[in-house]
Amino acid sequence: MATRRFILQTMGGLAFAGGGLIPRIARAGLPQGAIDTGVLETLPGKQPLIKRSYRPPNYETPGEYFNDVITPNDRFFVRWHLANIPSVDASAWRLRVGGDGAGQPFELTLDQLMREFAPAEIVAVCQCAGNRRGLSDPHVPGVEWGYGAMGNARWKGARLKDILARAGLRKETVEIAFDGADRAPLEATPDFVKSIPTWRALDENTLVAYEMNGAPLPHWNGFPARIVVPGWTATYWVKQVVNITALTQPLASFWMNTAYRIPKGKFPLVDRFVSQESETTTPITEMVVNSLITNLKDGQRCAAGKPVPVRGIAWDGGYGIRRVDVSIDEGRSWERAELGADSGRYSFRPWQFTLAPHTRGRVVVMARASNAQGATQTEELIFNGPGYHNNVIQRIGLEIA
Amino acid sequence: MKLRVRVAVASLAVAYSVGCWADEARVQLKDGPEAVTVRAHCSVCHSLDYIQMNSPFMKRAAWEAEVRKMMKVMGAPIAEQDVASLVNYLTKNYGVD
Numbered sequence: 336m337a338t339r340r341f342i343l344q345t346m347g348g349l350a351f352a353g354g355g356l357i358p359r360i361a362r363a364g365l366p367q368g369a370i371d372t373g374v375l376e377t378l379p380g381k382q383p384l385i386k387r388s389y390r391p392p393n394y395e396t397p398g399e400y401f402n403d404v405i406t407p408n409d410r411f412f413v414r415w416h417l418a419n420i421p422s423v424d425a426s427a428w429r430l431r432v433g434g435d436g437a438g439q440p441f442e443l444t445l446d447q448l449m450r451e452f453a454p455a456e457i458v459a460v461c462q463c464a465g466n467r468r469g470l471s472d473p474h475v476p477g478v479e480w481g482y483g484a485m486g487n488a489r490w491k492g493a494r495l496k497d498i499l500a501r502a503g504l505r506k507e508t509v510e511i512a513f514d515g516a517d518r519a520p521l522e523a524t525p526d527f528v529k530s531i532p533t534w535r536a537l538d539e540n541t542l543v544a545y546e547m548n549g550a551p552l553p554h555w556n557g558f559p560a561r562i563v564v565p566g567w568t569a570t571y572w573v574k575q576v577v578n579i580t581a582l583t584q585p586l587a588s589f590w591m592n593t594a595y596r597i598p599k600g601k602f603p604l605v606d607r608f609v610s611q612e613s614e615t616t617t618p619i620t621e622m623v624v625n626s627l628i629t630n631l632k633d634g635q636r637c638a639a640g641k642p643v644p645v646r647g648i649a650w651d652g653g654y655g656i657r658r659v660d661v662s663i664d665e666g667r668s669w670e671r672a673e674l675g676a677d678s679g680r681y682s683f684r685p686w687q688f689t690l691a692p693h694t695r696g697r698v699v700v701m702a703r704a705s706n707a708q709g710a711t712q713t714e715e716l717i718f719n720g721p722g723y724h725n726n727v728i729q730r731i732g733l734e735i736a
Numbered sequence: 737m738k739l740r741v742r743v744a745v746a747s748l749a750v751a752y753s754v755g756c757w758a759d760e761a762r763v764q765l766k767d768g769p770e771a772v773t774v775r776a777h778c779s780v781c782h783s784l785d786y787i788q789m790n791s792p793f794m795k796r797a798a799w800e801a802e803v804r805k806m807m808k809v810m811g812a813p814i815a816e817q818d819v820a821s822l823v824n825y826l827t828k829n830y831g832v833d
Contacts, residue, residue, distance in 0.1 A: 523811020
């Protein structure tokens with residue numbers, strides 16, 4: 336058991352679990368129970384991932400795999416709400432397009448989806464809305480994710496707008512809803528159905544994807560087809576999609592009206608989901624600007640006088656990363672990192688920086704990304720009950736000897 | 737009635753256990769007089785590591801809110817008279833005062 340257990344040295348709460356005079360934000364780590372149960376486990380067809388829960392399966396990607404801009408399919412995180420996940424037979428699978436906003440409902444086979452619509456490809460970050468929830472201070476209930484409930488892939492599929500065009504969308508349509516083949520063990524549990532505003536469904540970048548990094552989607556990531564909403568959190572990226580429904584009234588359900596909502600006005604977001612807004616809350620939409628240092632471990636020893644390469648990734652809701660800055664003096668001064676290859680505005684953007692530590696002792700490396708909107712990461716958590724949008728500046732302590 | 741509910745829930749758990757992922761059976765909850773009830777109710781829809789993962793930071797009121805969410809929102813067939821023992825167990829073993 337001990338050899339199978341993987342205590343999160345790099346990407347979990349322990350990364351921040353140092354002593355000393357570190358600020359409040361730096362103390363935020365995973366709950367002890369999540370550290371104790373966060374073992375490496377292997378789902379069929381996957382490489383070992385950090386297990387958060389067995390059933391429904393929730394597994395996050397270990398940090399070292401973010402050194403590559405593209406996350407391999409067999410390392411891609413897994414997140415399900417409902418425990419009954421069928422093995423979908425591709426030849427029997429059908430995608431039903433309908434709803435009261437669709438003038439001409441129809442069905443598609445997988446072969447039709449692939450052949451009858453011009454394929455589109457896009458590199459895009461798929462990030463769980465609750466990524467980093469486990470670092471919330473105070474802790475909040477839910478899947479206690481560390482840093483790895485996200486991945487970046489090249490998605491290929493049909494544009495949703497082309498599919499909706501065939502359905503003869505009525506102008507009264509306010510939302511497009513997606514239902515997957517997954518079901519809850521209990522009939523009484525609300526089915527996981529999610530909707531997006533019509534304008535976002537008609538965006539040319541919104542896909543019904545059937546390929547991920549040049550291969551069919553893994554079962555655990557939604558085979559044979561899933562919704563891809565670049566820039567928006569993964570709650571809308573419905574897996575094993577079987578129904579696309581055009582709605583002339585806003586979708587009323589637990590998963591829309593209660594779950595996946597954020598307080599209004601607390602986050603610097605642009606995209607609104609007006610048909611679902613309430614007085615005080617709004618559905619989560621686009622991702623906030625964020626970054627991750629991927630090549631250093633907390634507590635790592637480095638030799639004084641020798642250059643230390645710092646590498647990482649940055650991403651946002653699709654406006655594009657404008658800059659990444661690095662600080663080694665608790666944020667008093669920042670130096671600009673070098674941005675790497677641009678794979679598109681929805682992709683992870685790699686960056687690198689070279690530290691030249693001369694003084695011995697502890698150095699805290701911090702990275703802060705900013706996007707084309709001028710939005711940047713926060714120094715203190717913007718606390719919210721569900722633990723969404725945690726983009727607190729990361730801190731990695733190095734021992735310079 | 738109480739017994740009947742428990743039996744029904746326990747058999748549901750068995751019915752869905754065929755869908756469990758490989759290592760779920762290794763999850764060991766802490767012992768206690770209410771542990772059987774907790775296992776029977778909670779494992780119908782999810783593995784029991786959800787409880788461990790969400791510990792120890794919830795007070796009694798937060799654990800009770802979770803149990804009632806499972807009843808009201810998720811439709812868990814938990815009898816009202818079982819709520820107290822579930823909440824007692826969760827608070828004592830996986831909560832904070």
